Amino acid sequence: MLTASSPAKTQTERIKIIRPSGMTLGQLHTLIEYEPTIRTPLETVASDFAEVLGEQVVLTRGAEVVEKAPPVKRDVLGEWLTSSGGGGGGGGILTQLPASQRFTTAPDAAPLVLLSGSFNPLHEGHRQLLEAARKMVAWDARGGFEISVLNADKGAISEGELHQRLRQFAGYRPVTLTRAPLFTDKAKILPGRVFVIGVDTMLRLVDARYYGGNETKMREALEEIERCGCRFLVAGRKDPRAPNQNDAPFLTRDDVSIPLGLESLFGSIPERLFRVDLRSTDLREAFTRS
Structure with missing residues (x-):
C-alpha cells in the first residue's frame, strides 16, 4: 500500500x-x-x-x-501567485481546503491521491476517477486535485480564471496549487503521492519524443519520480491518436510499453471500476456551440 x-x-x-x-x-x-x-x-x-x-x-x-x-x-492566493517562491513553508504549494475554502501552505494538507489537470471545467468523470483511484490505494485515503498555475503549453493561468476554477471544488475535496507543469517537478514538491492519470498522459510520459528524442532523459525523469516515492494510477481511455474518436479503441496501462525496470511505477485502474468517455474539451466545445 x-x-x-x-x-x-x-x-x-x-x-x-x-x-x-x-x-x-x-x-x-x-x-x-x-x-x-x-x-x-x-x-x-x-x-x-x-x-x-x-x-x-x-x-x-x-x-x-x-x-x-x-x-x-x-x-x-494573490500573495502566493506574486511571490517568487510560491508558498514558503509549503515548498511551493498552496492547498485550498474544501469546507472553509481557506488556503494553507502546510505540506500535509495536500492529499495522498492527486488527480492533476486544468479542470476547465471539472466534470463527473473527474469525480468518479478520483474516487476509484482513492479506494484502490486505501479505503480511507485522502483524495484531491492538483492544478499547476503554469501550463507547459498554454502559459500561466490568470488569477481571475483561477478563482473561477477553484469555486468548482467548494465543499467537495482539497485542491493543491503548484507551479509544477511536469510530473518530475510535482514529485519533488509532493513526495510520496499517488498521481492519477489517463492513459493518454502515460503515453506521453514514456515517449522519448517528449524528452527531445532522448530515451536516457526519459528514463532519468521516470526514475526521479520513483525516487521521490511517487507512483501513477492509470485509467483507460479511448486512443487519443485515433483520427475518429467514436471508433477509437479503448487503451489501458497494459497496452503501453513501459521502460524495463519501471513497470511498478504505473498501476492500473480496471475498466470495471472506471470508464467515462468524457473530456473537458468536449464540454467546452459543446458550451461554445450552444
Missing part, C-alpha cells in the same frame, strides 16, 4: 494544545481540515489554527513552543 508521510507517533513528536485549553487533537484536525505530521512546521499549524478560531493559540511539539494571534485578513 502506498502511503504519505507517517503521522507523528512518539510523545515528543506529537503536537499539544496549550491554548485554548480543553481542545483535543481530533478537534484541531477537524478545524484545520488536515492532520499535521512531523513534516508540517508547527508555525504553519499554529497560524492555521489561529485563523480558523479567530483567537490566540499556543501549541507545543517537544521543546518547541509557538504562539500565534489571528492573522490580519489578507489575500493569501
Whole structure:
C-alpha cells in the first residue's frame, strides 16, 4: 500500500494544545481540515489554527513552543501567485481546503491521491476517477486535485480564471496549487503521492519524443519520480491518436510499453471500476456551440 508521510507517533513528536485549553487533537484536525505530521512546521499549524478560531493559540511539539494571534485578513492566493517562491513553508504549494475554502501552505494538507489537470471545467468523470483511484490505494485515503498555475503549453493561468476554477471544488475535496507543469517537478514538491492519470498522459510520459528524442532523459525523469516515492494510477481511455474518436479503441496501462525496470511505477485502474468517455474539451466545445 502506498502511503504519505507517517503521522507523528512518539510523545515528543506529537503536537499539544496549550491554548485554548480543553481542545483535543481530533478537534484541531477537524478545524484545520488536515492532520499535521512531523513534516508540517508547527508555525504553519499554529497560524492555521489561529485563523480558523479567530483567537490566540499556543501549541507545543517537544521543546518547541509557538504562539500565534489571528492573522490580519489578507489575500493569501494573490500573495502566493506574486511571490517568487510560491508558498514558503509549503515548498511551493498552496492547498485550498474544501469546507472553509481557506488556503494553507502546510505540506500535509495536500492529499495522498492527486488527480492533476486544468479542470476547465471539472466534470463527473473527474469525480468518479478520483474516487476509484482513492479506494484502490486505501479505503480511507485522502483524495484531491492538483492544478499547476503554469501550463507547459498554454502559459500561466490568470488569477481571475483561477478563482473561477477553484469555486468548482467548494465543499467537495482539497485542491493543491503548484507551479509544477511536469510530473518530475510535482514529485519533488509532493513526495510520496499517488498521481492519477489517463492513459493518454502515460503515453506521453514514456515517449522519448517528449524528452527531445532522448530515451536516457526519459528514463532519468521516470526514475526521479520513483525516487521521490511517487507512483501513477492509470485509467483507460479511448486512443487519443485515433483520427475518429467514436471508433477509437479503448487503451489501458497494459497496452503501453513501459521502460524495463519501471513497470511498478504505473498501476492500473480496471475498466470495471472506471470508464467515462468524457473530456473537458468536449464540454467546452459543446458550451461554445450552444
